[in-house]
Amino acid sequence: MAAGADGVVSLLSRLADRIRRDRRLKTILFLSPGLITLAVFFFLPFVVSLLLSFDMLVRERVGNTFVWILSLQPNLEYYIKFFTSPGTSVSIMQSLYYASFTTIGTLLISFPMAYYMAFKLDRRRKNFVLFLIFLPFWVNFIIRVYAIRFLFHPDGIVSTTLMALGITDGPISIIGTDAAVLITMVYSYLIFMLLPIYGVVEKINKELIEAAYTLGATPFKTLVKVTLPLAKPGIIAGSLLVFIPAMGEFIIPIIVGGGKSYPIGRLIFDQFIKVSGIQGWALGSAAAMVYVGLIVIATYLYFRFVGREVTLI
Amino acid sequence: MSSRRDFLRVAVAGAAGLALGVGAGYMARQGEVDSLNERIRELASRAGVELEEEFNFYNWTWYANLELIDQWARENGIRLTIDHYESNDELVATLELGTVSYDLVVPSASYIPSLIEKGLIQKIDLDKIPNVEYIPENFMGREWDPDNEYTVIYSYGTTAIAYNEDKLGGDEITSWGDLFDVDNPDSIIRRHAGKVTMLEESIEVMDAAAIYLGYPIDTMDENQLQDIADLLIAQKPYLYGYASTEAIMENLPTGSLFYISQAWNGDIAGIIYESSETEVLMGIANPQIKYVVPEEGAVAWFDNFAIPANAKNIENAHAFINWFLDPVISAIHTMTVKYPFPAGIKYVPEILRNDPTIFVPESLYDKLYWTMLTPELEELWQRYWQQVQTA
Amino acid sequence: MKVVDTLLKIFFWTVMVLIYVPIAVMVAFSFNASRSKVVFEGFSLENYISLFSNERVWGSFYNSIWTALIVVVVSLILGILMAYGVTRYRPRGSTILDSLIMVPIIIPEIVEAVTLALFLSIVGIPLSPFTIIIGHVAFDAPLAYLILKARFQGWNREYEEAAMTLGADEIRTFVKVTIPLMMPAVLAAAFLTFIWSYDDFIKTFFTRPTGFDTLPVYIWTRVARGRVELDINALSTIIVLVAMIFTYLRMKLEEKQSTI
Structure with a gap:
């Protein structure tokens, strides 16, 4: 018994010794748990979808169960269907419009806010304000969107207030319009822009800006030449964090937009769920692959022309 | 038989009246309501077959009296799970994916032939559901399942x-x-x-x-x-x-x-x-x-009970359908959610029974x-x- | 300058107020006596009373919390290991590796959800709370990685080196020096991954087993058929209140520590 235990201990300590000395082994030990998880539960599913979209996975029924067979003849049928469907491009444009507006809108609001928080508040106030910004996020996304919907309802507070102030004669309905969708999206994604920008602006050395002033730069020039370039990594991170989910957003248009628009996220969801069975899966997969391609290209171009340094918090 | 039915009709209406309070015009004597409750309890525990421990029901939202179903499960010692879907598409997608297993679902008739063809729902044993006799004839043997091999009407x-x-x-x-x-x-x-x-x-x-x-x-x-x-x-x-x-x-x-x-x-x-x-x-x-x-x-749409191919508690599914098709139970479900459950039509108070919004009049067929x-x-x-x- | 500062201040606080308008509406309507979500018809605690007997709401809330907590722990462990591995050892092809780890962040969620659901179906893995968690981790681990990597890159190795020259081995150094130094970034990552997981609807919707609701899924299924009861508002109000108390206590505690 004792000898066995000794054996195990010495084996372990030898192993530990090897690990300590072998850099490559250490790297593998640190990286493999995460990489394996991602490989199995992210990349493999992705490959499965890719195969489905090219009609390379075929389902066959054997008795009461189904077996999947890999076919090595790729087929572009589902991609052709996707591109020839009426409205596909409109749907993509609609999403681009929502996502661009949301990104620019949140950026225009976030930057002055982050600037104010970083430079005009002391440490205690900063913490308090951060707390105030985070607090609404404990309320579920759908509930928040619903609250906005009731706000914009013709019987809701905005409409009744405007009526009481005599600004409008009758009840006005903001929900059901694109404006409602855009306002709600900016509201919902604001924090994803604000936090990364605040993260970098907060680290900017105040003396640097003061130095710019003493050297005679105007506030505007300081902003453009000093503050903005220093804030760039945060702006990049924020833009990605807002643009990508906003591109796929389809719940907000349903809840506050009257369901009249048809963003790409909704299209994929519908292809997948409304056309039953493997056909729908393949159609949805093809749409998803094209969409991912677009996002990857957009991200690449963005990195290429705006910069690659990303900083989160 | 018929006198018992008449009594039940009054009593069901009476239960409704009590829930409503005075002024609804459905007041019945307390004794009658008590015996109705007695009957609900009796029905719940009278499955008469060996039942499994679990029952997973996948239904549309707002489509049954959940309290009553809970009671049925409690009386039979069944662990009940009810999940909801919002569209047939969602139901079909769930069945196609096959990664979860439900014992009973309620697809619309339009989707049933393709569900049968794909082997996603299994045959139903009508011998285990004697209460099908309460379903009006025009809801049996319809186009989507001519011999009721796979489905039984739920609502329409x-x-x-x-x-x-x-x-x-x-x-x-x-x-x-x-x-x-x-x-x-x-x-x-x-x-x-x-x-x-x-x-x-x-x-x-x-x-x-x-x-x-x-x-x-x-x-x-x-x-x-x-x-x-x-x-x-x-x-x-x-x-x-x-x-x-x-x-x-x-x-x-x-x-x-x-x-x-x-x-x-x-x-x-x-x-x-x-x-x-x-x-x-x-x-x-x-x-x-x-x-x-x-x-x-x-x-016109017709939602039907169906048992998915990968169901695990098939006896429970049959027992549940049979219980649901009891006229009294069906009537109470209708009086709760205001959807028509055909087996219960006779026991539903007149105001609901004659309302074309609930029960589609034959003149429209x-x-x-x-x-x-x-x-x-x-x-x-x-x-x-x-x-x-x-x- | 003064004018700009004042304008900035007004702008900032206006936005802050606007952020809170929907929350205020939600809180106010949690006390609404009628079922209407649009018109306020008098004060009542009815929604709170009905909330306490609504087992399904509490069940789904509980599910949301415990799955999110596991997601946070797993994502942090994977994220820390990967971030440390990539920045410290710089294995060959580390830029490619870095990009690969970040792919899940730029892929739209609906695509991740659909592909994962199809994969689970084809491989034949039955859905369980585990599939929800793993689905969240596939997004949250890269998110944690991204945040932590930034911290690893930007910092001074001197402390670690000092510890090692003082005789601590690498593992001890990692646990005793590296991890405490990372704490602010770890907390930030923990918070973001928690919020993401707690609030996630789409991925959970595609990977949840029978009878297993998280709060967002429960709310959505209620909402979709017209029965958002105001007890959800009551629950949200309570959650906000609890979050407020917690944060207040934490801030007090921090203040005390910093004065010591």
């Missing part, structure tokens, strides 16, 4: 037009033309522009347009489909939007956002009458809401259309729907 109804009378200013809605005739500036849709909704379900919207145009509602003719899409695109600017049941329930009673909606009858009955998911309520909450089946006709969906049709229709949505 129509997809037509609901509106808030107070907001219409004396206008009357009688036809789909009132919602589609956008070229005529005097039409309802033009005069009430922005106050009209169609359903979110693409198939229902396209069916309505097909009926208006006089096309078959399972058309695969691309010229006809293009006409349907064009009509819907022309209609779109005059709509508030495509509304979920949720939006309709919330907004139709006040009518400030919109007041004319394509809708399912049972949901509208649930607005007109007080309704609940747990208790019998019989008051009229919104008498200003009306529901009309247009003169061109409308889609030949104006109702029913269709079978195939993946090919769904795919083709989805293409045209996409055209409408992105217009």
Whole structure:
């Protein structure tokens, strides 16, 4: 018994010794748990979808169960269907419009806010304000969107207030319009822009800006030449964090937009769920692959022309 | 037999009356209500077969008295799980994926032939469900399952037009033309522009347009489909939007956002009458809401009990169907959610039984259309729907 | 300058107020006596009373919390290991590796959800709370990685080196020096991954087993058929209140520590 235990201990300590000395082994030990998880539960599913979209996975029924067979003849049928469907491009444009507006809108609001928080508040106030910004996020996304919907309802507070102030004669309905969708999206994604920008602006050395002033730069020039370039990594991170989910957003248009628009996220969801069975899966997969391609290209171009340094918090 | 039935009729109504309080006109003696409760308990525990420990029921939301089902499960010592779906698409997708297993589901008839063909639902043993005898004949052996090998009727109804009378200013809605005739500036849709909704379900919207145009509602003719899409695109600017049941329930009673909606009858009955998911309520909450089946006709839908191929607790599924089909139980479910459950029609109070919003009157039967969906049709229709949505 | 500062201040606080308007509406309507979510018709605690007997709401809330907590722990462990591995050892092809780890962040969620659901179906893995968690981790681990990597890159190795020259081995150094130094970034990552997981609807919707609701899924299924009861508002109000108390206590505690 004792000898066995000794054996195990010495084996372990030898192993530990090897690990300590072998850099490559250490790297593998640190990286493999995460990489394996991602490989199995992210990349493999992705490959499965890719195969489905090219009609390379075929389902066959054997008795009461189904077996999947890999076919090595790729087929572009589902991609052709996707591109020839009426409205596909409109749907993509609609999403681009929502996502661009949301990104620019949140950026225009976030930057002055982050600037104010970083430079005009002391440490205690900063913490308090951060707390105030985070607090609404404990309320579920759908509930928040619903609250906005009731706000914009013709019987809701905005409409009744405007009526009481005599600004409008009758009840006005903001929900059901694109404006409602855009306002709600900016509201919902604001924090994803604000936090990364605040993260970098907060680290900017105040003396640097003061130095710019003493050297005679105007506030505007300081902003453009000093503050903005220093804030760039945060702006990049924020833009990605807002643009990508906003591109796929389809719940907000349903809840506050009257369901009249048809963003790409909704299209994929519908292809997948409304056309039953493997056909729908393949159609949805093809749409998803094209969409991912677009996002990857957009991200690449963005990195290429705006910069690659990303900083989160 | 018949005297017992008569007694039950009074007693069921009595239970409703008590829930309502005085003034509803359904008061019955306490003793009768007690014996009704006795009967509900007795029915719940009288399965008569060996039951499994679990029962997983996948149903539409707001579609049964959950308290009553809970009681049934408790009396039989069954661990009950009820999940909800919002569309047939969601149900079919769940069955296709096969990664979860339910013991009982409620698909609409249009989807049943393809579910059978794909082997996603299994045969039902009618011998284990003696209460099918209470189902009126015209709900048995229908086109989607001629020998009731796989399915048994759950509920049924129509997809037509609901509106808030107070907001219409004396206008009357009688036809789909009132919602589609956008070229005529005097039409309802033009005069009430922005106050009209169609359903979110693409198939229902396209069916309505097909009926208006006089096309078959399972058309695969691309010229006809293009006409349907064009009509819907022309209609779109005059709509508030495509509304979920949720939006309709919330907004139709006040009518400030919109007041004319394509809708399912049972949901509208649930607005007109007080309704609940747990208790019998019989008051009229919104008498200003009306529901009309247009003169061109409308889609009829039939939801059916079906047992998925990968169900694990098959005995429980049969026992549950049998329990649900008991006339008293069915009647209580109807009085709760205001959807018609055919087996219980005789025991439902007259006011509900004679309401065309709940029980479709026989005079309408030949104006109702029913269709079978195939993946090919769904795919083709989805293409045209996409055209409408992105217009 | 003064004018700009004042304008900035007004702008900032206006936005802050606007952020809170919907929350205020939600809180106010949690006390509404009628079922209407649009018109306030008098004060009542009815929604709170019905909330306490609504087992399904509490069940789904509980599910949301415990799955999110596991997601946070797993994502942090994987994220820390990967971030440390990539920045410290710089294995060959580390830029490619870095990009690969970040792919899940730029892929739209609906695509991740659909592909994962199809994969699970094809491989034949039955859905369970585990599939929800793993689905969240596939997004949250890269998110944690991204945040932590930034911290690893930007910092001074001197402390670690000092510890090692003082005789601590690498593992001890990692646990005793590296991890405490990372704490602010770890907390930030923990918070973001928690919020993401707690609020996620789409992925959970595609990977949940029978009878298993998280709060967002429960709310959505209620909402979709017109029965958002105001007890959800009551629950949200309570959650906000609890979050407020917790954060207040934490801030007090921090203040005390910093004065010591």
